[in-house]
Amino acid sequence: MTLTDLKQLFDYLERSQSRFSIRNELMFKLLATTGLRRSELVSLTWEQVDLVNETIRIDRKGKKERILPLHPHLTPLLASYKASLRAYQIYQTEPVFLNNRKALDPRGLHVIFKDMLKKAGLPPTRFTLHHLRHTFATLMLQQNKENVDLRTLQELLGHESITSTQVYTHVEFEQKKKAIDSFRIF
Structure with missing residues (x-):
């Protein structure tokens, strides 16, 4: 997704x-x-969410975990969402995201995403949930080069190998064009 697509979805x-x-x-x-990942989102429980420190803890294989900082704009939204739920729904082991009083599953998330895309005026056949993960990684590197290196992105994405993360280092066409145009060979 482009930044414009993402903003269109967010606006909706x-x-x-x-x-x-x-x-x-x-x-x-x-x-x-x-x-x-969508599986991480739907399996998220309230004990993994720390609104005070503005983080989410993601449990991984082999008793490993990764801590993800929340974007400052999301903390109030998360607090508001939590406040809208009943007391029993925010018990530590309860899922964060519910669908008609039961835990949301990956398929349900997919259906909701396609519906939101359509309502936002974006082509639902063009994008998948995984595009949001790719968009995050790509925009993080493109727009935040001074604060994000490949190792940081690897940690954020939870990749075991740096080679999995290197796929996001593709060079934009405009960067290639500038490089060729500035090449003083003639």
Whole structure:
């Protein structure tokens, strides 16, 4: 997704007045600002969310974990979402994201995403949930080069190998064009 596509989706999510509008906005903004996998999002429980330190703990294989900082704009949204739930729904071991009072599953998340894309005026056949993860990684490197190196991105994405992360270091066409145009060979 381009930044324009992402902003179009966010604009729709922010304007939406549906019963699940806060949940949907939070889910898709979390995916786009943390690089979470969809499986990590749907398995997220309240004990993994730390609103005081503004982090999310993702449990990984082999008792490993990664700590993801929350974007400052998401902390109030997450607090608001949590406040909208009933006491039993925010118990430490309860899932953060519910769909009609039960835990949201990857398929349900996929269906919601396609519906949100359509309502936002974006082609639902063009994008998948994984595009949000790719968009996060690509935009993080393109727009934040001074603060993000490949190793940091690897940690954020939870890649075991740096080679998995290197796929995001592709050079944009404009950068290639500038390089060729500035090549003083003639």
